[in-house]
Amino acid sequence: MSSLPLSHDDYCAEIIARTDALRASLRGADLGATVPTCPDWTLRDLAVHVGGAHRWVGEIVRTRATEEVTDEQVPRFEPEGDDPDVLDAWLAEGAAETVRALREAGPDQEVWTWAWERSTGFWARRMAHETIVHHADATLAAKTDYEVPPALAADTIEEWLEIVAFARSMGDPEAAELTGAGRSIHLHATDVPDAEWLIEFGDDGFTWRRAHEKATVALRGPLTDIMLVFNRRLGADSDRVEVLGDAELLDFWLERASFG
Numbered sequence: 001m002s003s004l005p006l007s008h009d010d011y012c013a014e015i016i017a018r019t020d021a022l023r024a025s026l027r028g029a030d031l032g033a034t035v036p037t038c039p040d041w042t043l044r045d046l047a048v049h050v051g052g053a054h055r056w057v058g059e060i061v062r063t064r065a066t067e068e069v070t071d072e073q074v075p076r077f078e079p080e081g082d083d084p085d086v087l088d089a090w091l092a093e094g095a096a097e098t099v100r101a102l103r104e105a106g107p108d109q110e111v112w113t114w115a116w117e118r119s120t121g122f123w124a125r126r127m128a129h130e131t132i133v134h135h136a137d138a139t140l141a142a143k144t145d146y147e148v149p150p151a152l153a154a155d156t157i158e159e160w161l162e163i164v165a166f167a168r169s170m171g172d173p174e175a176a177e178l179t180g181a182g183r184s185i186h187l188h189a190t191d192v193p194d195a196e197w198l199i200e201f202g203d204d205g206f207t208w209r210r211a212h213e214k215a216t217v218a219l220r221g222p223l224t225d226i227m228l229v230f231n232r233r234l235g236a237d238s239d240r241v242e243v244l245g246d247a248e249l250l251d252f253w254l255e256r257a258s259f260g
Contacts, residue, residue, distance in 0.1 A: 006155060008107035011124035012099045014152060015054070018131040019095035022050065022138050023088050029142040031084060036140050037233050043141045044087065050134045051091045052077050057123045058098030061105050065112045098127065116166050129156045136233045146224070150192045153227040157187065157197065160231060160257070161208050167259040168205055174256040178206050183249055186215035187230065189223035199253070217245035229254075 107121030189195035221241030228234035
């Protein structure tokens with residue numbers, strides 16, 4: 001499997017596809033139910049967060065913003081009222097408008113981002129993975145099925161590693177603790193060839209690469225489940241995955257690999 005990111009069009013298509021899947025999970029569900037992986041949110045809060053993020057990015061891209069856009073500057077940043085049908089239409093419309101803006105701009109337009117790369121391509125990838133992970137949250141709350149294509153699951157892992165490394169470079173106190181020479185984590189997907197990562201700790205941070213090598217601790221299982229554990233959407237103690245070696249090191253990573 002290639003470690004290169006997907007194309008701009010692929011990410012745009014995934015924003016739509018994953019939003020549609022999220023909407024399907026919401027239909028008939030109790031929107032007041034607590035989201036187990038985001039316990040401060042109800043299912044409706046989660047949906048509004050995702051839809052608001054889409055519209056916020058859409059406004060950044062549409063206006064070619066060079067500075068951060070506030071929520072107040074985003075048209076229809078939140079849906080009106082509590083009607084589930086209104087929420088559904090609002091989600092669909094926001095995703096479609098954002099993808100339209102991303103496709104019109106292409107991947108190389110310079111715009112404001114909070115990250116290491118200031119481009120519309122960054123936002124297409126970020127919103128695809130934002131929606132992928134929060135769709136998982138929604139399925140846990142709504143008790144519906146969850147699937148993600150292997151290439152996207154792998155790229156979600158890659159992007160999260162990049163985000164945690166960026167957080168560390170920006171002085172995030174939790175990510176700053178991800179050091180310790182001589183220790184390593186091996187992620188090993190059992191259902192997709194070559195979907196493996198080796199995360200190696202050093203005195204000044206961590207690095208990663210695609211590799212099949214012995215490590216201090218290994219996390220093994222289906223690629224989607226590896227991705228969900230890595231994004232703290234599935235417990236490392238789940239019977240869907242296997243932890244071999246120093247489980248405390250994996251817990252150390254999961255507790256500190258955060259951003260925001």
